[in-house]
Amino acid sequence: MTASERYDVAVIGAGLAGLRCAHLLGQSGMQVLLVDRKPSLPNSIHTTGIFVRRTLEDFALPDDCLGPPVRRVTLYSPRRRALALEGKHDEFRVGRMGALYQHYLDLCCESGVEWLPATRFGGCEVRSRELIVRLERGGNSRQVTTRYLVGADGANSRVAPILGLDTNRSWIVGAEEVFHHAVVDGPPQFHCFLDPKLAPGYLAWLVHDGEETHVGVAGYPQRFDPLASLQRFRAGLGDLLNLDHAELIDRRGGRIPVGGILRSIANRHGLLIGDAAGAVSPLTAGGLDPCMRLSTLAASVIHRYLSGDEQALANYSGDRFRTRFVSRLWMRRVAAGVRHAWLLELGCLGLRLPIVSRFARHVFFGRGSFPDVTTEVDAAISDGPAGRHAAVFCGRAN
DSSP: OOSOOEEEEEEEOOSHHHHHHHHHHHHTTOOEEEEOSOSOTTSSOOOOOEEEHHHHHHSOOOGGGBOOOBOEEEEEOTTOOEEEEEOSSOOEEEBOHHHHHHHHHHHHHHTTOEEEOSOEEEEEEEETTEEEEEEEETTEEEEEEEEEEEEOSOTTOSHHHHHTOOOOOOEEEEEEEEEESOEESSSSEEEEEOOTTTSTTSOEEEEEOSSEEEEEEEEOGGGOOHHHHHHHHHHTTGGGEEOTTOEEEEEEEEEEEOSOSOSOOBOSSEEEOGGGGTOSOTTTOOOHHHHHHHHHHHHHHHHHHHTTOTTGGGGOOHHHHHGGGHHHHHHHHHHHHOOOHHHHHHHHHHTTSHHHHHHHHHHHHOSOSSOOOHHHHHHHHHSSTTGGGGGGGSTTOO
């Protein structure tokens, strides 16, 4: 650790949410410490990394960190009846997440963020208006002082309970393998399999963008063994997938919160972003668009708050966002309750009806995900001490 032990903000967790927030805060001129337990960010990726059109349009993600565009989704019933859906636009791109993490880390370092890998968060205590944060690295313990703490440390956040904020209580778990040179029948597309035995409460997937192939399953942990299910799923893909000459390049897994954004995600000592805040669609389990938007808002709110605006934290409330997720939360409960294949088969037959098919297209190709906070960011920074940094926090800033 460098001689400087005092920071404006300490960000715990260097996933996409933590990297985005730390970069924006560093650009704004704040002293930022970024901490992650992993020694190398490109390793131990937990997400498939699917970016939807809305995110690609609103944020300037580097093209060399994204796979080719994909427009087509094919849904399969438990009996493997297929329903093909095709968007009118380039709807998805699969992120090369290791390269993308490294890209954002480079931006963080260029903006003055201090990077501390292979370091665990050991807790903190409040002293007046500052926090004393304990860090553990290589068997040694160290303390730093920060004015504000950001929990970007995933679905099972350690920061959240220490700050007295809400924690995730509902999640699914997933397991995935990533291949190069796999042979997949048909054009690049997302193959999504609904099967309560393979993936209870969620789905199994074969994602092929012409360069990489992702094979995975996810569901409620008390109802299946993810690794065993993944093996059965892969073996049962038959002629759809040929791995004879494929190269396995990664294995991934982890928890995905599906309870919706948490109610209490900020106070005067710190806030939560990304999976730690439950910023994941309860229905689709998509978290990258919410991650980018909420991290952008968080950086703006933190800067304004630390610049003297005591009311800034009111802009960062889970209750404000949960109303957008009411229908998705109900649909998540319905999905969680479906335990019989015949019910899913019946539902898949219903998807062939025009009105239901339109709903399916809206789920996969619609732009209604996490609320667009760009307007709120602009409002938050236009009339306060942080106004001169407005360009830093706009949705397309990188």
